[in-house]
Amino acid sequence: xxxxxxxxxxxxxxxxxxxxxxxxxxxxxxxxxxxxxxxxxxxxxxxxxxxxxxxxxxxxxxxxxxxxxxxxxxxxxxxxxxxxxxxxxxxxxxxxxxxxxxxxxxxxxxxxxxxxxxxxxxxxxxxxxxxxxxxxxxxxxxxxxxxxxxxxxxxxxxxxxxxxxxxxxxxxxxxxxxxxxxxxxxxxxxxxxxxxxxxxxxxxxxxxxxxxxxxxxxxxxxxxxxxxxxxxxxxxxxxxxxxxxxxxxxxxxxxxxxxxxxxxxxxxxxxxxxxxxxxxxxxxxxxxxxxxxxxxxxxxxxxxxxxxxxxxxxxxxxxxxxxxxxxxxxxxxxxxxxxxxxxxxxxxxxxxxxxxxxxxxxxxxxxxxxxxxxxxxxxxxxxxxxxxxxxxxxxxxxxxxxxxxxxxxxxxxxxxxxxxxxxxxxxxxxxxxxxxxxxxxxxxxxxxxxxxxxxxxx
Ligand SMILES: Cc1cc2nc3c(=O)[nH]c(=O)nc-3n(C[C@H](O)[C@H](O)[C@H](O)COP(=O)(O)OP(=O)(O)OC[C@H]3O[C@@H](n4cnc5c(N)ncnc54)[C@H](O)[C@@H]3O)c2cc1C
Numbered sequence: 001x002x003x004x005x006x007x008x009x010x011x012x013x014x015x016x017x018x019x020x021x022x023x024x025x026x027x028x029x030x031x032x033x034x035x036x037x038x039x040x041x042x043x044x045x046x047x048x049x050x051x052x053x054x055x056x057x058x059x060x061x062x063x064x065x066x067x068x069x070x071x072x073x074x075x076x077x078x079x080x081x082x083x084x085x086x087x088x089x090x091x092x093x094x095x096x097x098x099x100x101x102x103x104x105x106x107x108x109x110x111x112x113x114x115x116x117x118x119x120x121x122x123x124x125x126x127x128x129x130x131x132x133x134x135x136x137x138x139x140x141x142x143x144x145x146x147x148x149x150x151x152x153x154x155x156x157x158x159x160x161x162x163x164x165x166x167x168x169x170x171x172x173x174x175x176x177x178x179x180x181x182x183x184x185x186x187x188x189x190x191x192x193x194x195x196x197x198x199x200x201x202x203x204x205x206x207x208x209x210x211x212x213x214x215x216x217x218x219x220x221x222x223x224x225x226x227x228x229x230x231x232x233x234x235x236x237x238x239x240x241x242x243x244x245x246x247x248x249x250x251x252x253x254x255x256x257x258x259x260x261x262x263x264x265x266x267x268x269x270x271x272x273x274x275x276x277x278x279x280x281x282x283x284x285x286x287x288x289x290x291x292x293x294x295x296x297x298x299x300x301x302x303x304x305x306x307x308x309x310x311x312x313x314x315x316x317x318x319x320x321x322x323x324x325x326x327x328x329x330x331x332x333x334x335x336x337x338x339x340x341x342x343x344x345x346x347x348x349x350x351x352x353x354x355x356x357x358x359x360x361x362x363x364x365x366x367x368x369x370x371x372x373x374x375x376x377x378x379x380x381x382x383x384x385x386x387x388x389x390x391x392x393x394x395x396x397x398x399x400x401x402x403x404x405x406x407x408x409x410x411x412x413x414x415x416x417x418x419x420x421x422x423x424x425x426x427x428x429x430x431x432x433x434x435x436x437x438x439x440x441x442x443x444x445x446x447x448x449x450x451x452x453x454x455x456x457x458x
Contacts, residue, residue: 014038015447016251016260018238018275021050022433023421024266025224026080026440027447028231034448039260041228042253044237044391048225050267051392052433054216055302055381061334062216063302063341065383066395067433068332071208073195074434076441077220078211084223087214089335092308093204095316098369101323105368107315112205114170114198116163121198123157128191134427136189137408146405150187151179169320170202173328173345175431176296177398186399193429208432214335217433237391240276241265244416247454261454262447266421266440269411270294270393284410291407292424296394297386299351301344301362304379308333308340310370317342319369325350326365339378342366348386355382396431397424419446 014036017024020043028041047053054062069091070077081088096107108115131139139145150171154164168179174190175182194201194208204210213219225232233255240252241263251258265272273289280286308331310317317331317340329344344362351358359380366374385392412425421443426435 011259012248013040013258013260014451015040015262015264016249016258017041017264017266018251019043019050019266019271019422020045020048020221020225020232020234021266021422022052022077022221022436023423023440023443024050024264025221025228025232026437027264027266027421027444028228029224030441030444031447032228032231034444036448036451039231040258041225041232042236042238042251042258043232043234045389046235048232048234049218049221051385051395052217052221053383054218055383057302057304057339057341057379057381059338061339062218063304063332063343063381064216064218065300065302065381066217066385068212068217069204069209070213070432070434071210072200072206073193074208074429074432076429076437077432077434080220080437081213084220086219086223088211089214091204091209091212092311092331092333093316093318095311095314097316097318097320100319100321100326100365100368110318112207112210113203115166116170116198117159120157120159120163120167124188124191124198125196128188128196131185131188131192133189133193133430135408136185136192137404139185139188142185142405145188146183146185146401146403148184149180149401150182150184153184154179165322166320169327174202174208174396175398176298176394176396177293177400181398181400183399183401183403185401185404189404190431193435238275240278241418242278244277244281244418245279246417249417260417262417262419262450264419264421264443264447266443268292268394268397268422268424269420271391272420274390274393281415282410284407285415288407288410291403292394293397293399294393296396296398297348297384297392298395299346299348299382299384299386301346301351301358301383302332302379302381303342303344303359303362303366303374303377304381305340305342305373305377308337309373310340310342313370315370317370319344319366321365324365325361329362329366329369342374348384353384353387355380358382414446417450419443419450
């Protein structure tokens with residue numbers, strides 16, 4: 001019995017954590033801080049951070065391929081950053097955004113907002129107030145709301161084309177799903193997380209895109225993992241969880257079997273479904289995992305220039321392209337402006353997968369927005385989360401209508417010795433980095449409480 005470094009084939013650990021993203025590492029850190037030394041973190045990839053990943057651009061400069069922004073109300077991740085001494089800085093948004101549609105180009109100042117009218121925001125706030133983010137399926141009118149997509153609802157509002165377009169685009173960038181796929185109940189639960197404010201969810205100024213991390217978001221996980229030392233095992237995918245209904249659960253990995261009294265599964269339900277369970281999980285949980293959207297990967301690119309030259313022309317680097325590959329490009333330059341960076345979310349399937357062709361296509365689009373200087377980036381990076389490896393499956397979860405009222409109840413309850421964590425299980429800000437941290441704190445507490453109950457805590 002004892003530490004994770006002891007032979008795990010024979011020894012029994014207090015806790016095995018699966019996944020070294022923000023959720024799993026937060027849980028591990030909490031266990032350690034509570035005095036529990038008998039745990040291990042099992043990570044499939046050869047790196048930590050999960051859906052946060054820094055491209056290394058040289059000279060200490062990074063650009064994020066995954067999660068990157070935080071904002072007001074996201075106190076769990078902000079607290080973690082403070083504890084780890086990771087500084088933050090404001091997202092740059094001053095100046096005009098460029099909107100491209102075919103050959104036309106319009107530059108407009110959105111002042112860090114999403115360009116919607118306040119009346120619609122107020123209507124959504126009113127609806128969101130009745131949809132608790134922890135258990136949206138318990139809303140009084142859950143069944144009615146969950147019949148609709150957000151797109152259905154938007155259509156009924158009689159919005160001007162531009163307003164509808166930008167509201168839909170904002171939701172797509174936040175959830176990974178177009179309004180026509182997105183359950184209204186689910187989207188309202190996200191607005192509920194954001195203090196019932198669409199602006200707080202979707203805007204840069206005063207919203208969840210307001211702040212960035214110096215050194216990139218992955219640095220939080222890298223720092224946590226460093227403190228945990230050899231308790232984090234990389235390149236160690238979990239293939240099977242056996243005996244989850246017994247006192248000691250067996251976790252089968254490519255590096256052998258780990259036996260533990262509690263298992264914290266810190267990954268999204270689609271990833272949970274890639275693991276074999278013996279015996280099979282209860283039907284409700286199995287259906288939740290099987291039906292969880294696993295087709296919502298995102299692709300993000302990075303163009304690096306000598307400096308953010310677009311700022312000299314009063315442009316903020318943001319581009320929305322109607323009917324083209326760029327859903328949104330934005331200025332992702334480092335705080336010292338040692339280089340200028342344009343990152344982009346590109347629509348899946350609309351850009352060549354070959355990096356050279358992708359770079360050329362995007363450079364030509366940026367040249368339409370910012371002039372010829374955009375044609376010659378110093379570096380190009382490309383990260384398509386659906387293609388690089390099998391360890392993400394979905395970036396942010398766009399739950400369809402009908403999902404939460406039917407399967408939501410199976411998201412949180414632990415099953416035997418298995419505790420579910422990962423941002424999707426968070427009470428607040430599910431889907432975001434903040435939610436991941438919250439879910440890690442909660443899972444560690446659950447594990448410690450269960451072990452204390454058994455009289456087994458280290
Ligand atoms: C492109 C993109 C943009 C985003 N933008 C933002 C943003 O700006 N702000 C924000 O707050 N959030 C954003 N997010 C979401 C945010 O990154 C995630 O919510 C958060 O990082 C999830 O953390 P997690 O620990 O719950 O899950 P993950 O980070 O997914 O961690 C799960 C871990 O489990 C590992 N794993 C998977 N299968 C196995 C297995 N069988 N065995 C062992 N290990 C396994 C994975 O490799 C991974 O390391 C974005 C995500 C993406 C991809």
